[in-house]
Amino acid sequence: MSELKSKYTPKHPDILRAERHVADLEEKVEKMKVQEKGENTKVREMAMLDPSVVASFRAMENQLIATELEMRRLQEEDSKIKNQDRRVSGED
Secondary structure (H helix, E strand, O other): OHHHHHHOOOOOHHHHHHHHHHHHHHHHHHHHHHHHHHHHHHHHHHOOOOHHHHHHHHHHHHHHHHHHHHHHHHHHHHHHHHHHHHHHHOOO
16 A cells, blocks of 8 residues: 555545555454454354364354455455556556
């Protein structure tokens, strides 16, 4: 972000796009924190269940987190590629 700000004015489309992206990510992080608090309650409730159920739940939860992280990484990579493509095409 600081690299973009050093090259462009605050109203430049790349700056605005990056700021929106950061704001979206911050909002998602906050939502995930709220969701995680609720899920921690579920985990405590499940602790009273069979340990194998709890282990399965945790494994699925870890897989979900890994998948969400991979999706974010791919979305960011896609965005970078599109930005590079626009620059090469002279649309910027």
